[in-house]
Amino acid sequence: MSAIQARAFKYGDDINTDYIISGKHKFKSADMAAMAVHAMEDLDPDYHAKVSREGGFLVAGKNFGMGSSREQAPLVLIHSDTRAVLAKSFARIFYRNAINTGLPVVECDTDLIDDGDELDLDLAAGYLKNVTKGTDIPVKPLPSVMAQLLEEGGLAAHFRKHGGFNI
Numbered sequence: 752m753s754a755i756q757a758r759a760f761k762y763g764d765d766i767n768t769d770y771i772i773s774g775k776h777k778f779k780s781a782d783m784a785a786m787a788v789h790a791m792e793d794l795d796p797d798y799h800a801k802v803s804r805e806g807g808f809l810v811a812g813k814n815f816g817m818g819s820s821r822e823q824a825p826l827v828l829i830h831s832d833t834r835a836v837l838a839k840s841f842a843r844i845f846y847r848n849a850i851n852t853g854l855p856v857v858e859c860d861t862d863l864i865d866d867g868d869e870l871d872l873d874l875a876a877g878y879l880k881n882v883t884k885g886t887d888i889p890v891k892p893l894p895s896v897m898a899q900l901l902e903e904g905g906l907a908a909h910f911r912k913h914g915g916f917n918i
Contacts, residue, residue, distance in 0.1 A: 754873040761810040761866040767818035787830035811838040816845020825849040853905030858891035
């Protein structure tokens with residue numbers, strides 16, 4: 752996976768899946784691109800408009816993605832052109848759903864990132880640079896199987912490519 756450069760859009764701790772995509776939209780459509788306009792709308796009604804212009808990193812604190820196990824949460828972020836989610840920690844089910852759907856998730860010290868900072872992320876090399884501040888931020892490396900799934904676009908893409916789970 753090549754390096755990703757984008758702007759940070761920063762939020763707080765305990766962002767649950769209802770904040771990522773409100774339950775009121777859950778059954779309106781199976782079209783994730785159409786639902787993506789509602790991504791993060793309860794916390795930031797302009798999230799989709801800001802991020803979809805040029806892509807961005809969703810930066811959060813602890814326990815990102817807590818709540819339900821709905822796969823719509825990472826999918827609407829992908830369709831909003833969220834390049835990766837950077838957080839201090841993730842709820843396990845969101846983390847796994849993100850990897851399965853092809854959304855990069857990175858554990859790091861997000862206190863070193865401010866809203867609007869320009870970031871450079873290279874998952875393969877295992878580094879995150881805050882270009883705005885000129886600082887390197889250590890990241891928790893992904894297990895190799897998860898890195899491969901992300902490289903291939905998620906679990907379904909991996910199955911299509913290999914005809915099953917061959918890692």
